[in-house]
Every structure is written in C-alpha cells, then in structure tokens.
Amino acid sequence: MAKKTRTKKPRQKPKQKPGLSPGTIVYTGEKESQKLYIECFNYSPEHIYEKELKTIEEAFKYKSETTNEVTWININGLNHIDAIEKIGAHYNIHPLILEDIANISQRPKFDEFVHYISVNMKMLYYDANDGLSSEQISFILGHNYVLSFQEAEGDVFDDLRERIRQGKGRIRTLGSDYLLYALIDNVVDHYYVVIEAIGEKIEDLEDDLFNGLAKDHVTTQIQDLKREILRIRRAIFPLRDIINRIEKSEHSLINEKTLPFFQDVYDHTVQINENTEIYREMVWGLMDMYMTSISNKMNEVMKVLTIISTIFIPLTFIAGIYGMNFDKMPELHYKHSYPILLGVMAVMFIIMIIYFKRKKWL
Structure with missing residues (x-):
C-alpha cells in the first residue's frame, strides 16, 4: 500500500487589518459567498409561528417589551456585515459584540449588559468527509427574544426545532432564558457525539498498534487526532467558565427557575473536559506505543x-x-x-x- 502523504496547508492571513477602530465589524471567515438566510420562530404555550424572513428588516417587529411570546431569530451568513449592523442597531447591541460575532476566531466568551446578554461559543460536528468542522455561533439573549448568528446554514438544532414545533417538554412554557439554555445544551450535547467519535478512533488505532496491524501512515493519523483533540479542548475549556458565570449571574434576564438547567450544562462541560484530557493523554500514549512497537x-x-x-x-x-x-x-x-x-x-x-x-x- 502506498504511503499516505500529507500536504501542508498554506497559513491563512488574517483578514482583519491591524489599526482598525474598536467595534469595526470585519468578517474573518472564508465563506464569502454564503447567502443570507434568516429563520424566525415566534411561539407561546398556545401557538407557534415559523417563517423564513426575506430581509433583516422583517425581524425588527419581533422586539417587544410587553409580549408574552418568545422569539428566536436565527441568522446564517456572517459575511453579510450590513445585515449584522442593521440588526445590531435595532436591538441596541454594542459594536464590540457585533465585532466578536463576525470574528470567527473569537474565543468563547460571555458578556452582560443592561438589556441583553451575549454568549459566543464553538459548534463542533463531523462533515460528510469525516473531517472535524468548527463553526462559531453567537447568542444574544434579550427580553422575550434570542438572536443567534451562524457562519453558514446547517447546525445541531434540528431536534430543538421539532420540540418547539411539537410543543414537547417545557420549551414553549418557559421564557427566552430557557431557550438560550436549550440552544447551548444542544451544542454541548453534540460535543458528546464528537468526543465519542474521537474515542472510537483512538481505541481502533490502539488495537491496531497492539496487534501489529498499524499502517505506514499511522503517525499521520496520530497527528490528526492530536489536532482534533486540541480543537475540541479550545472550544470546550473556556465554556465551563462561561456556563459557571451564567449560573452565578444575577441578571434580570436569567430566571431563577432556569438556573438548575444551566447547572446541568455545567456538569456536562466538566465531564467533557475530563474526557478530553483523558483522550489527550491516550493520544500521546499512542505515539509512545507506536515507537515501542517499532523498537520491538x-x-x-x-x-x-x-x-x-x-x-x-x-x-x-x-x-x-x-x-x-x-x-x-x-x-x-x-x-x-x-x-x-x-x-x-x-x-x-x-x-x-x-x-x-x-x-x-x-
């Protein structure tokens, strides 16, 4: 079998030029041709309204301080800076937060303001080619609404959408803070899928090394696993502190009844962090095992x-x-x-x- 060669990817140059004024929105991703897609869920315990919005201006009418309905507006296409600026101006979102939304290399973070809360995190999943994909997703929690910003179409929220449509569970009976929890929980739950896939790869490679069935490109496989573990660790490690800050927050937008749910997410992040560290050590052990097998x-x-x-x-x-x-x-x-x-x-x-x-x- 021919030895698998690894092509070195060229280092990407940062799109954000140094010296720009703070709050300047610059999209730093590669999906420049992504079309703007806006979906809206407006629901209450009795009814649900779902619609694909044609323009960003259609989302403006859902900002209301008195309605008992909850609105989730999901915006796909961070390359559309004008749309982000418009919705940021209407919902009175700070320019620095809008800058973080468009900067896909932003570290997961949590910010509190008087009228809203901002959460940035990473969404991880395996694509059709079995490659680990990482996409930034940002949430804005306000009174009776949640805004979510994604780089492109396709996410891990299909089950949540069905729960909203079918009225399953407590999703339509609680407020926007519970919707924020549900969105974060879906992202964190999908980390388990990624972690389990990583664990299976490590175990299979470990069995091959132990039984002497490893291929010539085993070192490349080990390096790929190291990179995937590092990407997962960068995504999940800061999230533990973010969830902890939300749980301890005394912001008026976070209802006391929702705090136990955020505590549950926090426990999940701790467990995923522990599993990530275990798999990280196992990957380092794979290289030692491979060198030992070669020596034997x-x-x-x-x-x-x-x-x-x-x-x-x-x-x-x-x-x-x-x-x-x-x-x-x-x-x-x-x-x-x-x-x-x-x-x-x-x-x-x-x-x-x-x-x-x-x-x-x-």
Missing part, C-alpha cells in the same frame, strides 16, 4: 540476525582452518575427511539450535 520489531530483527551470525561463527572458524593451504595437515589426506567435517558442522549446528531453544532465544 527492530529488536526482533536484530535478534534473528544475531542468532544466525552466532551459529555460523564456529562453522566459519572450522572452514577457515581447513581452508588454509598448508601441506602438513594430515586430515586433508584422509579419504573420509570431507563427510566427517560436514557431519561435525551439522552436529554443532543442531547442538546450538537446541541450546538456543532451551534458553528461549528462539
């Missing part, structure tokens, strides 16, 4: 070569003595000297083989 194979080869050399040393010694051109060697003139000498060599060979086997060197 080399030792086996050297062992066989050493035994072969040891067997032929006395035989070569005998052949060397009787290969000398001296006239006064009476054994050379005996008519049965040749078969006797071959017999002696054969007996020595057998004795040495028996000795090596008793010593368990063979």
Whole structure:
C-alpha cells in the first residue's frame, strides 16, 4: 500500500487589518459567498409561528417589551456585515459584540449588559468527509427574544426545532432564558457525539498498534487526532467558565427557575473536559506505543540476525582452518575427511539450535 502523504496547508492571513477602530465589524471567515438566510420562530404555550424572513428588516417587529411570546431569530451568513449592523442597531447591541460575532476566531466568551446578554461559543460536528468542522455561533439573549448568528446554514438544532414545533417538554412554557439554555445544551450535547467519535478512533488505532496491524501512515493519523483533540479542548475549556458565570449571574434576564438547567450544562462541560484530557493523554500514549512497537520489531530483527551470525561463527572458524593451504595437515589426506567435517558442522549446528531453544532465544 502506498504511503499516505500529507500536504501542508498554506497559513491563512488574517483578514482583519491591524489599526482598525474598536467595534469595526470585519468578517474573518472564508465563506464569502454564503447567502443570507434568516429563520424566525415566534411561539407561546398556545401557538407557534415559523417563517423564513426575506430581509433583516422583517425581524425588527419581533422586539417587544410587553409580549408574552418568545422569539428566536436565527441568522446564517456572517459575511453579510450590513445585515449584522442593521440588526445590531435595532436591538441596541454594542459594536464590540457585533465585532466578536463576525470574528470567527473569537474565543468563547460571555458578556452582560443592561438589556441583553451575549454568549459566543464553538459548534463542533463531523462533515460528510469525516473531517472535524468548527463553526462559531453567537447568542444574544434579550427580553422575550434570542438572536443567534451562524457562519453558514446547517447546525445541531434540528431536534430543538421539532420540540418547539411539537410543543414537547417545557420549551414553549418557559421564557427566552430557557431557550438560550436549550440552544447551548444542544451544542454541548453534540460535543458528546464528537468526543465519542474521537474515542472510537483512538481505541481502533490502539488495537491496531497492539496487534501489529498499524499502517505506514499511522503517525499521520496520530497527528490528526492530536489536532482534533486540541480543537475540541479550545472550544470546550473556556465554556465551563462561561456556563459557571451564567449560573452565578444575577441578571434580570436569567430566571431563577432556569438556573438548575444551566447547572446541568455545567456538569456536562466538566465531564467533557475530563474526557478530553483523558483522550489527550491516550493520544500521546499512542505515539509512545507506536515507537515501542517499532523498537520491538527492530529488536526482533536484530535478534534473528544475531542468532544466525552466532551459529555460523564456529562453522566459519572450522572452514577457515581447513581452508588454509598448508601441506602438513594430515586430515586433508584422509579419504573420509570431507563427510566427517560436514557431519561435525551439522552436529554443532543442531547442538546450538537446541541450546538456543532451551534458553528461549528462539
């Protein structure tokens, strides 16, 4: 099998130019051609209204301080800076928060303001090519509404959408803070899917190494696993502190009844962090195991070569003595000297083989 080669990806240059004024919205991703897609869920315990919005201005009417309905507006397409600026102006979102929304390399963070709360985090999933994809997702929690911003279409919220449509559970009976919890919980639950996939990859590779079935490109596989673990760790490690801050927040938008649910998410993040650290150590152990297996194979080869050399040393010694051109060697003139000498060599060979086997060197 041909050895798998790894092509080095060119380092991406940052799109955000240094020296820009704070609050300047610059999209730092690669999906420049992504079309703007806006979906809206407006619901109460009695009814639900779902619609795809054609323009960002259609979302403005859902901001109301008196209605008992909850609105979730999901915006896909961070490359549409004008739309982000418009909705930010209407909902009075700070320019620095809008800047963080468009900056996909932003570290997960949590910010509190008087009238809203901002949460940035990473959404992880495996794509069709079994590659780990990471997408930034941002939430704005306000009075009776939640805004979510994604880089592109496709997310992990399909089950949540069905729960809202069907009215399952408590999603339509509680407020916007519970909706924020449900969105974060869906993202965190999907971390489990990614972690389980990583664990299966590590276990399969570990079995191959233990059974000597590893391929030539095993080092590339180990490096890929290291990178995936690092991306997961970068996404989940700061999230634990974010959930902890939400849980301890005394903001008026966070209802006391919702705090136990955030505590549950916090417990999940702690568990995922622990699993990530365990898998990280296991991946480092895979490299040690691989190097050990290579060393063992080399030792086996050297062992066989050493035994072969040891067997032929006395035989070569005998052949060397009787290969000398001296006239006064009476054994050379005996008519049965040749078969006797071959017999002696054969007996020595057998004795040495028996000795090596008793010593368990063979």
